[in-house]
Amino acid sequence: MGCLFCNIVAKKIPAEIVLENEHVLAFKDVNPQAPSHALVIPKQHLTAIAEATREHAALLGETMLAAREVAEKLGLTESGYRLVVNNGADGGQSVFHLHVHVLGGRQLGWPPG
Ligand code: 5GP
Ligand code: ZN
Numbered sequence: 001m002g003c004l005f006c007n008i009v010a011k012k013i014p015a016e017i018v019l020e021n022e023h024v025l026a027f028k029d030v031n032p033q034a035p036s037h038a039l040v041i042p043k044q045h046l047t048a049i050a051e052a053t054r055e056h057a058a059l060l061g062e063t064m065l066a067a068r069e070v071a072e073k074l075g076l077t078e079s080g081y082r083l084v085v086n087n088g089a090d091g092g093q094s095v096f097h098l099h100v101h102v103l104g105g106r107q108l109g110w111p112p113g
Contacts, residue, residue, distance in 0.1 A: 005097035009043050019070050023062040026070045026102075035105025036074045036081070040067045046098040049087050067100045076104035084112075 007013040008027060015027035018038050029037040042059045046052060052060060064083070071081045081104030086093040 003045060003097050004095055005039075005041050005099065006045050009041070018073055019066060021062075021066070023059060024066040026066055029101070033101075034103040034108065036076055036103065038070050038074065038102045040070055040100040040102060041097060047096045048093060048098055049085050052098070063098070063100055067102050070102050071104065074102065074104065076102070079104065082108050 004013065008015045009025050015030075017025065017027045019026040019040075022043075024040055024042055026038050026040040029039050040063055042056075042063050044059060046056060046059070067083050071077055071083075074081075081102060084101040084103065085091075085098070086101075
């Protein structure tokens with residue numbers, strides 16, 4: 001099984017877990033780009049948002065709601081935060097298992113680089 005994030009779901013690769021339920025797993029990014037930086041992933045493998053269909057609607061909803069909960073757990077609700085989904089080469093995606101970045105703890109710039 002070659003997918004890094006599937007291996008984190010299977011606990012074959014360690015990660016600092018922030019939240020876990022039946023549908024999703026959230027863990028700290030190993031190379032944080034902000035004081036708080038976590039990744040939220042569906043446990044079911046889905047390569048990218050570009051591959052999502054209506055069949056994945058509930059799973060995508062669970063992932064976004066979990067991102068909201070992770071932001072709350074990290075104490076970002078009041079100060080604000082950003083959710084990011086990179087897709088494909090120009091989007092800067094480097095791990096091909098769908099993930100939502102939760103970034104906060106500093107003023108984030110816009111537009112992104
Ligand atoms: P992408 O560039 O695909 O949107 O984001 C992938 C993210 O996964 C990057 O921010 C990267 O730092 C993170 N990452 C890559 N490998 C690992 C790992 O083994 N463990 C954790 N916790 N994060 C990882
Ligand atoms: Zn995977």
